[in-house]
Amino acid sequence: QVQLVEFGGGLVQTGGSLRLSCAASGRTFSNYGMAWFRQAAGKEREFVAAISWSGLSTNYADSVKGRFTISRDNAKNTVYLQMNSLKSEDTAVYYCAADRTSSRSTNYHRYDYWGQGTQVTVSS
DSSP: OEEEEEEOOEEEETTOOEEEEEEEEESOGGGSEEEEEEEOTTSOOEEEEEEOTTSSOEEEOTTTTTTEEEEEETTTTEEEEEEOSOOGGGOEEEEEEEETTOOOOSOGGGOOEEOOOEEEEEEO
16 A cells, blocks of 8 residues: 655746655555646546656656656655646646556556645646
């Protein structure tokens, strides 16, 4: 079992930045691939970014490529999402997720554990 807790959401103006953190506890964090998904009101959950267990491989949704960066610190059992140049369409609840196979899949069904989510609101 892995417990995930997200931090760092909030209200930011268009063009601003936020850094989300996801702290993990339970089974060995470094064994899991990690990802961030988001869900806007009335929309389906969508993939944002993923990172392998080692941190050496990442992938991003086209909508955030070049603006968002996913990283991890296995010594701190934490994964991060640095979000720059935020747009109103980035407004959503952001979730971190853990995958035992480290697949970096864009399909949320592949993930075994989820955090409770943190709200990010980008206003103009």
